Amino acid sequence: MAGISPPKIELVAQAVDNTDRSGSYTFAGLSFGPEFTNRAIIAVAMLANSANAVVNQSGATIGGVAASGNDSGDAGTSPTGGASCGVWAARPSGTSGSVSVSFGATSQACAVFVFAAEILSTTRFAESVGSGGAGGITSDPTFPASASGTINIPHDGVLIGGIARANTTAPITLTGFHGQREMALDTGHRIAVGWKWSMPAQTAYPVGYTTSTGGVIYGMEAHSFA
Helix, strand or coil: CCCCCCCCEEEEEEEEECCCEEEEEEEEEEECCCCCCCEEEEEEEEEEECCCCCCCEEEEEECCEECEEEEEEEEEECCEEEEEEEEEEECCCCCEEEEEEEEEEEECEEEEEEEEEECCCCCCCEECEECCCCCCEECCCCCCCEEEEEEEECCCEEEEEEEEECCCCCCCEEECCCEEEEEEECCCEEEEEEEEEEECCEEEEEEEEECCCCCCCEEEEEEEEC
8 A cells, every 4th residue: 555554544733823812813934744655644723711712713725726625613711711623635736835825813822733644535524423423522511521422433433533622631531542742832722633544434433532630622523534
């Protein structure tokens, strides 16, 4: 098999901008790794704000190419905060380029994790849904310390996702992934990203997270790819 085998997905870059911005963040000069057959670049973008700010992501470009994707997020005043996590995929050329993420309101910070993946299509096979099979995996309405959802996986599938949690630095453990990276974002938020590859076809595969602290605004999003 040409490309990354194994694994079919590798983390090739990450970047953080802790500046308050409205509308968009752009990260220039990020590594995309070497080119190979069926290479796609997948960016997981996470935004957070200590105030009640809806930072839902409306789109992204990767290497100048409009990306396919979606996000999950939440905002509120009790608890207070705003957070979102989006998964975006495109097929740009070259070994490096920029990643731009567009959103509403103002975000205190943004982090992006950039992956090179061997996938047939940049259109996701499936998107994670919350417990009970409806909606995204978000803090509303109970703000739990741990939560889970499900996602359908294609044959030999790739899974990638993450979570952004506002106004907490409690460590995060993602469930349902091979690899994980996590970090503090800005002065008091926490984010994590996870990935898995060479998965068998299955329905309602469980994904989620655990922490020690509830009562927090968060958004979690995961996509599978063939």
